Amino acid sequence: MKRTIVRTALAIIFLATLHLCLAPAMRAQDDGGCSNATVAGKWGYTCVGTIILPTATGTVTVPVAAVGRFTLDRDGNLSGTQTRSNGGVSAQETITAKIIVDADCTATGNVYV
Numbered sequence: 001m002k003r004t005i006v007r008t009a010l011a012i013i014f015l016a017t018l019h020l021c022l023a024p025a026m027r028a029q030d031d032g033g034c035s036n037a038t039v040a041g042k043w044g045y046t047c048v049g050t051i052i053l054p055t056a057t058g059t060v061t062v063p064v065a066a067v068g069r070f071t072l073d074r075d076g077n078l079s080g081t082q083t084r085s086n087g088g089v090s091a092q093e094t095i096t097a098k099i100i101v102d103a104d105c106t107a108t109g110n111v112y113v
Helices: 002-028
Strands: 041-055 058-072 077-086 089-101 107-112
Touching: 058 089
Parallel strands: none
Antiparallel strands: 041 058, 058 077, 077 089, 089 107
């Protein structure tokens, strides 16, 4: 159960980071709208935050940080790697996703870490 919660939290952090990283760059290149083709390329990101995990006696906060890179192709296929530290425990992880970029420069997708 705890491992599932951590994976879910990390996926949410990655999605939030992806959204925050892509949005300014997409707006800067905006010439009438965004698409998978206009944001295709190689990207990098960093993420720092806190995960709040439920425990038997309440909740506990755990610091988390990640640095990663990924490639997004014109069809919306994303693949990459990240180094993540969760409470001081580090791990190398692979990332895959299928992303759909809308004309208003927002993106949706399912990310697997």
